Amino acid sequence: MTTETYSPAAAIGGKAQAATRAVAAWLLCCAAMVFAMAIIGAITRLTESGLSITEWKPITGAIPPLNEAQWMAEFEKYRQIPEYQYVNRGMSLEEFKQIFFWEWFHRLWGRLIGLVFLIPFVWFWATGRLSKRMVPRALGLLLLGGAQGFMGWFMVMSGLVDRTDVSHYRLAAHLGLAFVIFGALLWVALDVLDPRPGSHRAREAVGLRKHLWFALAMVAVTVVWGAFVAGLDAGFAYNSWPLMDGRIAPPEMWNLSPVMANFVENTATVQFAHRWLAVATALVVWAYAFRALKSGIDPRGKMLALGLAGMILLQVAMGIATLLSFVWIPVAAAHQGGALVVVALILWSLHELKVPTEGRVAYVGATS
Template identity: 55%
Template structure:
């Protein structure tokens, strides 16, 4: 292809140390993806409030005696979720929800270890230059902030409500995806530091349109956070109509009106549906546009994958809604959203235009 850059190298021809750094970053990104799916399961099983203590170090160990199990269960009995929704729950049932939240927190700790220790080793061995090192320290800081934000989210469910704040839940999800996207982009930049560029003058416009799609994907995922936070998927379980209406009757009932976008179940679910359909439509449009453009094979493949994944994600979302959000489908829907984001980032990275002479 005319767009090939002399001397460009791929992951297969990269020096071994650089390849190792890139693969490590991909592994960390994959762990963040798994963390988001575990978080979805924790949310869907109503397990997130089962651990009442914030203990970053000592909390790595679960209860090891009957007395300790009784103590943590007694703490859970003090919050509204137990008193209003789970009164009478036995210790065996409590252990089920405890383990999901414990696994979620333990996986977060494991991500920290898997990121920090190899980072120190690669840096000591001279495999990380100063610019990349600064970017990796930013990633480390974001991970630490995510731990604090996670506790801030959980704490919102301890006092006056039976669930966590949908605002904090969405912020926690959004930061997780920022970390994921940042790590994935860094991995691509390490493995493909000189991506193939195109002479096609339309590539610049196509890339700008892809940025708009990235923004739309991000907003759609964030709107899904509000759907999850309000348990909005448990109602209006028909598609495309909602209670027989294209736009639900209660869409704008809250005052001030802006609150409907974040607290009105009808509005939140309708907006998520609309954003999802718009995402698929734009993904398909950009794929068809890309077919006539002279771009790198990696970008062509990215557009095709993006269109297919967006269609699958829409179908998965509709199925999840119609079946009233079973845990397995809900978790798969979360994973599908991240895969759509992944394909968008991949395509954006590999869609490059050679500067005009």
């Protein structure tokens, strides 16, 4: 017969581990919601729904129209903007309700993300479950979320007066900020879960990290040009691969002056740039995977490299399928989600290879 002895240190350690898991789960849940938000946003854009709500009401806007009079009032506001007058003139109320739903749901999901982040943050902070190191990072994430809400409205504003759609520059900024928020949430969650990863012991880790940062920069540029493709509806042109109207580079790529304007304003050039940026990015990622598999990093780092190589191949395939299907919404939305998965795998790989600072401050505070 044995007797168990109560250990205060073990009890405190158990509470700290529980707090760590809770904080990590909170951050990962928020990251998953941002991922879903990107998919919803893609559908909103692809269904041309983004301008259906012409006002920004952060609080009362969460409630959709509840009766026929309210629906007609919203519809009348939409009838005043150029998109209705030049693109959707004659649209029925039922058709308007369909596009209204996606924009309303997109905004509602953004509000839910804010609540899911803010309420646990306040509780974790008030109960001492966040360290001094974690608090400013969480506050920074909160500010990024608020900035994203403003950026979304700033984007919508660009399509309410003189245009029939939103500015593709503002669309790219809105999407890019979503990627930043997703990546920041994931990185902090990884720090909480695994503050001292093991692959840093390999001598090759420094070079591999530089390679990954370059790959991440390539992904970022490719995503920006993907947003330009979406904003200019460039995906509906040149729906073949690898040629564009029978040529690698169609002559109309250089119709604008100055020449550099073609890369951000010309449909042909924007799609061409996105195509080959994606291919170049894939080659950079595959080169990293080859190096990682031949290196002495830990098995988890090698598994991540394999997963990243496979995911970038799938992402290129989904991009081609998006073109060949004339931007079929399920494939196009999955393509946007795939970009986030690629970013997640790169960040996870970077985290696995990082060299932790000795004596670093924990992200989770002691519990009472």
